[in-house]
Every structure is written in C-alpha cells, then in structure tokens.
Amino acid sequence: NAGVMQNPRHLVRRRGQEARLRCSPMKGHSHVYWYRQLPEEGLKFMVYLQKENIIDESGMPKERFSAEFPKEGPSILRIQQVVRGDSAAYFCASSPEAGGRNEQFFGPGTRLTVL
Amino acid sequence: AQSVTQLDSQVPVFEEAPVELRCNYSSSVSVYLFWYVQYPNQGLQLLLKYLSGSTLVKGINGFEAEFNKSQTSFHLRKPSVHISDTAEYFCAVSDLVGNEKLTFGTGTRLTIIP
Numbered sequence: 001n002a003g004v005m006q007n008p009r010h011l012v013r014r015r016g017q018e019a020r021l022r023c024s025p026m027k028g029h030s031h032v033y034w035y036r037q038l039p040e041e042g043l044k045f046m047v048y049l050q051k052e053n054i055i056d057e058s059g060m061p062k063e064r065f066s067a068e069f070p071k072e073g074p075s076i077l078r079i080q081q082v083v084r085g086d087s088a089a090y091f092c093a094s095s096p097e098a099g100g101r102n103e104q105f106f107g108p109g110t111r112l113t114v115l
Numbered sequence: 116a117q118s119v120t121q122l123d124s125q126v127p128v129f130e131e132a133p134v135e136l137r138c139n140y141s142s143s144v145s146v147y148l149f150w151y152v153q154y155p156n157q158g159l160q161l162l163l164k165y166l167s168g169s170t171l172v173k174g175i176n177g178f179e180a181e182f183n184k185s186q187t188s189f190h191l192r193k194p195s196v197h198i199s200d201t202a203e204y205f206c207a208v209s210d211l212v213g214n215e216k217l218t219f220g221t222g223t224r225l226t227i228i229p
Contacts, residue, residue, distance in 0.1 A: 106159040
C-alpha cells in the first residue's frame with residue numbers, strides 16, 4: 001500500500017506566478033489535510049477536505065489560496081500570484097476516517113521556493 | 116483555541132544517554148496527544164499517541180511518553196538514544212470532538228553526539 005504521494009517535491013516559482021501542489025492520499029483514505037511549515041517553525045493547519053467538499057478552511061489565507069479534492073484524482077492546493085512569503089514546505093496528510101483520534105499519514109512534502 | 120509549547124528548540128545528547136523532550140499544551144477541551152518525528156527532507160511519521168486509558172504510552176523505536184493531565188504535559192522519553200534518532204520531533208494535539216486538525220508545537224531538534 002503506497003503512502004501519501006505529493007508532487008512535485010520541489011517547486012520554484014517567480015513572484016506573480018501560480019503554484020499547483022498535488023496530493024494523492026493513501027488508498028482507501030477519503031480525508032485530506034494540508035499543512036504549511038515555514039522555516040524554523042512547526043506545521044500550521046491550512047485546510048481539511050473530504051471528496052468534493054471543503055470541511056474546514058480556517059487556516060487558509062483569505063486571498064490567493066484555494067484547495068480542492070475532486071471525486072477523481074488528487075487533491076490540489078493552488079496558490080495564485082505567489083509572493084516570497086509563500087516559500088515554505090507544504091505537507092499533505094490523509095486519514096481513513098473523520099475524527100481527531102485517527103492517525104494522519106503524511107506525505108514527503110512539496111518545498112516551494114519563490115524567487 | 117489550543118496551543119502546544121515545546122520549550123526546547125534544540126537538544127544535544129550523547130549516544131546511549133537518556134533523553135526527554137518536553138511538551139506542554141493548553142486547551143479548553145479534552146484533547147488527543149501525538150508525537151511525530153521528521154527526518155531530514157521527509158514527511159512526518161507518527162511515533163505514538165495518547166487517546167485514553169493508561170497515561171504511559173509506548174511507541175515505535177523505543178520511545179514512550181507520559182500524559183499528565185494536571186500539568187498538561189506529554190513529555191517524550193527514550194532511555195538510550197542512537198545516532199539514527201537524530202531528527203526533528205513535533206508534539207501535536209487534536210480535539211476529542213470534531214475539529215480533526217492537528218495543532219503542532221514548534222518542534223525540538225534532537226542531535227545525537229557520537
């Protein structure tokens with residue numbers, strides 16, 4: 001059973017470009033979470049999605065950021081008009097069920113660098 | 116709102132010595148508690164978790180943690196560390212009811228000295 005897959009692993013964008021980060025959850029998992037890790041900091045929750053639904057987006061910046069988890073295909077975190085402050089590692093996690101007691105399985109992350 | 120405090124940002128320890136990584140949390144509701152490990156350039160891997168029951172929890176790689184409700188702590192311990200334990204360690208909490216998101220501490224970088 002393959003783990004959580006994220007691609008690309010490294011992404012370089014110039015200011016003003018768009019960044020698209022993909023996450024394929026573990027097989028059988030329908031709950032996806034995105035976290036952002038800024039340099040020298042812990043992970044901060046961004047958004048929680050189930051198939052075709054955004055459940056909790058309380059950690060998402062109000063502008064330029066969006067996320068989706070379509071019925072088919074990976075979850076996508078999209079950052080429009082990137083700025084230097086968006087440079088960070090973005091981690092996706094998945095779990096088989098809802099509920100805080102369930103382990104979240106993390107992917108290897110996408111390291112975004114904005115020039 | 117919840118918060119997690121890891122007071123020690125870096126902990127150097129000699130190989131085969133014991134180690135304790137501290138974690139304190141603050142929450143208005145009961146929580147589940149987790150320790151994750153992050154090796155360089157990798158994602159996070161669950162070491163152990165406390166959901167209920169015995170306050171002493173054993174995890175992978177010889178680690179254990181003890182939940183102390185009165186002190187709102189969940190310190191991680193290992194009696195004898197190995198070079199391969201060099202990594203970043205994160206303490207995290209989640210709500211018992213709803214709100215599946217994890218709230219993380221800022222991490223402790225454990226460095227093992229040969």
